[in-house]
Amino acid sequence: MLEKMGEFFDARLDGYEEHQMTCIDSADEFYPYTANCLPQTVGSRILDLGCGTGLELGYYLERVPTARITGIDLATGMLETLRKKFPGKDISLILGSYFTVPFGENVYDAAVSVESLHHFTKEEKIPLYTKLKTALKPGGYFILTDYFSLSDEEETNRRQELIRLKKEQKLPEDEFYHYDTPLTVEHEKEALKTAGFISVEVLKNWGPTYTLKAYR
Numbered sequence: 001m002l003e004k005m006g007e008f009f010d011a012r013l014d015g016y017e018e019h020q021m022t023c024i025d026s027a028d029e030f031y032p033y034t035a036n037c038l039p040q041t042v043g044s045r046i047l048d049l050g051c052g053t054g055l056e057l058g059y060y061l062e063r064v065p066t067a068r069i070t071g072i073d074l075a076t077g078m079l080e081t082l083r084k085k086f087p088g089k090d091i092s093l094i095l096g097s098y099f100t101v102p103f104g105e106n107v108y109d110a111a112v113s114v115e116s117l118h119h120f121t122k123e124e125k126i127p128l129y130t131k132l133k134t135a136l137k138p139g140g141y142f143i144l145t146d147y148f149s150l151s152d153e154e155e156t157n158r159r160q161e162l163i164r165l166k167k168e169q170k171l172p173e174d175e176f177y178h179y180d181t182p183l184t185v186e187h188e189k190e191a192l193k194t195a196g197f198i199s200v201e202v203l204k205n206w207g208p209t210y211t212l213k214a215y216r
């Protein structure tokens with residue numbers, strides 16, 4: 001049975017971080033790497049899309065303890081865990097979907113998202129990335145670390161399977177259910193460029209997990 005996105009993650013809260021760090025290849029490398037890609041300057045303002053329990057933020061705050069962070073997530077339990085992990089840090093948490101929460105204009109030095117955006121289509125991402133670009137300051141950038149489909153066929157098959165499961169289970173079209181449907185890196189880059197990011201660079205990859213940098 002498919003589970004609603006936030007409920008899926010909250011139901012797996014116990015052991016979530018251990019799962020991420022031990023079951024995903026090279027997680028011990030790509031979380032610190034992602035944190036290193038963010039601005040290393042005092043007081044940087046960072047937006048995290050799908051911050052979860054704050055794994056990438058933990059590595060980042062070790063490097064820039066004065067960072068001012070906004071984290072968005074739709075799983076209540078994940079946000080509660082994050083809140084307790086970093087007492088005294090400048091962190092604002094927003095419970096909601098990054099598709100609907102307003103981000104503001106010229107607010108952030110950088111944005112980050114790790115292992116969250118592989119659930120959505122290119123069409124869903126373009127308006128999200130347009131909103132994200134507007135929220136970045138001039139010179140700002142977006143660091144995306146996520147896993148990707150390695151072929152168009154894999155991307156299409158996963159999406160079709162999700163559509164089939166939703167139909168079979170008579171689930172509403174417009175609600176988010178947990179099922180991984182990663183885009184290919186090429187399609188992700190197209191979504192970012194269509195949204196107005198001036199260029200997108202592949203910084204590094206560990207098998208199917210890539211870090212992309214999109215320049216405002």
Ligand SMILES: C[S@@+](CC[C@H](N)C(=O)[O-])C[C@H]1O[C@@H](n2cnc3c(N)ncnc32)[C@H](O)[C@@H]1O
Binds near residue numbers: 050055097115176
């Ligand atoms: C695999 S976890 C990754 C969390 C964290 N970034 C990490 O790497 O540990 C994916 C997170 O994305 C969140 N998420 C998924 N879709 C979302 C949406 N539309 N808006 C906000 N958060 C979302 C989930 O609730 C979950 O906490």
